[in-house]
Amino acid sequence: MGRVLAWTLWALAFASAQAAADLKVMVAVDPSDREAIVISVIDLQATLTRVTGQSVSAIRSGDLGDVMRSTRTGEYDVYIAPAHVAASALGHGYALIGSTERDETYQLVAKPGVTTPGELKNGKIYLTQQDSVGAYMARGMLNESGQSLKIFQQVMYRRTSGAGLFAIDTGLVDATVAKSTDVESWVKQNNSKATVVLSSRAVPGGMSVVVKKTLADATRARLENWLLSPAGTISGIGRVAYRSDPANYKYVSALGNWTPSQLPGATIVTAAEVLALQQKGVPIVDVRIAKEYQEKHIRGAISIPYAEKSLKDVAFDPAMDEWAGPQLLDKNKAVIFHCNGAECWKSYKAARVALTKGFKSVYWFRGGFPEWDEHGLAVESLPTTMAETASRVAQPVLPAAATKAH
Structure with a gap:
């Protein structure tokens, strides 16, 4: 009986140690449709287990608010996430490996005739879900200009990222935020009269990969070498082929809490x-x-x-x-x-x-x-x-x- 108990306790301790030794990976997916990519967590775990030589536990989440919270407490060893989540992690003990797409800019687009954010007061704005990159950029750019989402009578949060431009042209809303490449394409293809009111600085595109600085050097090296190699394509996400200037991540991180660039009266x-x-x-x-x-x-x-x-x-x-x-x-x-x-x-x-x-x-x-x-x-x-x-x-x-x- 004693041997059985001892064996059971050893097995439990071993299992706990193995669980604790798992490499914890968070795949944070933007809730807008453009970023709702198909990712097989099982395939990702198998691939990273093979690459690192240790057990990997991967989780996918679309709750970017909670994921950003977790970056501040260091709950995962690796984050594969949109720029604003990666930027938060970089400010809390993580290091950048790279991103899957080139830098991009975001624009606040409005109905014809609008030239300043203040002219949108009491209007309607279309944004992707509250924790999405688009909504995050909207809040930041408005704050930087001395305005707030509170100037709008209605903020419409939806899952479809491309519908905002359509909603402006059909008169359903007064403004939206979209990637500059999408704006240019929409205006050209639809002869849209929508106007660009604000533009962001460069924002790291696609999904960024960051790793905890305290990760074992050997594990970190294996991960980085594989991700940056021609074979390092993550199924459903792509290859980490770009490395944005760190200043761009700092800009994104600060933009969420950026002060206005003007102060009437001062x-x-x-x-x-x-x-x-x-x-x-x-x-x-x-x-x-x-x-x-x-x-x-x-x-x-x-x-x-x-x-x-x-x-x-x-x-x-x-x-x-x-x-x-x-x-x-x-x-x-x-x-x-x-x-x-x-x-x-x-x-x-x-x-x-x-x-x-x-x-x-x-x-x-x-x-x-x-x-x-x-x-x-x-x-x-x-x-x-x-x-x-x-x-x-x-x-x-x-x-x-x-x-x-x-």
């Missing part, structure tokens, strides 16, 4: 302009968290952290956030707000709140601390109180590398 300034304003006595307000400010900040900047709880959207609700700026600053004097660059919403929100509170002269340093640091301008690491800053804010801030304190 003046958007560059690092050089901020330096000139500071030398004239205009205070620079750093709204990042206190820890970031103490580690390194613009020399002479004031720290007034913006506690952000609202959505990263132009239609954010300031009542959900906490910020002491209006109580600590003089609304009759000019002020500059900044945080961690164009993808950081805190300074945008702070500037918006200041404007609504009646501040007379608001400057928004959209590029924020990253832009300042990249230009070699003076920084410091010690905390600076408002009193200390006030006593020296009019002093010149020299950009020479020798003045930089880390």
Whole structure:
């Protein structure tokens, strides 16, 4: 009896160890019809098992929201996924192998006569499902332009990616988002009068493959060598024949949370302009968290952290956030707000709140601390109180590398 129990426990332990040793692969499929490709998970498992020499567990999912969540917690060793999912993974401990198609651009297309996103207010927009690449790009491009999906009276989410252009020409909707190649083809073949309102930058095409950086070197090498070889075609997906510039993935990743490129009522300034304003006595307000400010900040900047709880959207609700700026600053004097660059919403929100509170002269340093640091301008690491800053804010801030304190 004891031997049987021991054998059973050993078998269970062995099975558990084998399961734990499986290479976990996630195949994330865009829910729009164009990307609803036929993939045999069983064939994929067999192929990758042969290539890597170890057991592979592959899962296919069309729930891209949940898949993106899993990239942040590192639940899979390999992701084969659309660009926005791969971009999220690359920001959370994964490395790029490549993509199955060339880069592409997305365009916000509207009915004839529309030239700006604002003119679509109270209209209808057709998008593929909420977690699809098209819907993701729509939200990002609108945010970047200073607008939001909330300007539309109705957002129609559907599975058919090509129907949006047809819906515009038939008057069913006012706008849609589509790949530029599809737009060009549709306009040419159907003599469409639809107009392009916004265009994205380059976006990695097809499906991208990323692997966890902590994956065993030998396993990672086998995977990469096979995927990049002429024989490395994934059934139903294609061959990883392209490698987009990493900056394109960073763009896609940030686009989901990208701040607008304009802010009515405020003046958007560059690092050089901020330096000139500071030398004239205009205070620079750093709204990042206190820890970031103490580690390194613009020399002479004031720290007034913006506690952000609202959505990263132009239609954010300031009542959900906490910020002491209006109580600590003089609304009759000019002020500059900044945080961690164009993808950081805190300074945008702070500037918006200041404007609504009646501040007379608001400057928004959209590029924020990253832009300042990249230009070699003076920084410091010690905390600076408002009193200390006030006593020296009019002093010149020299950009020479020798003045930089880390």
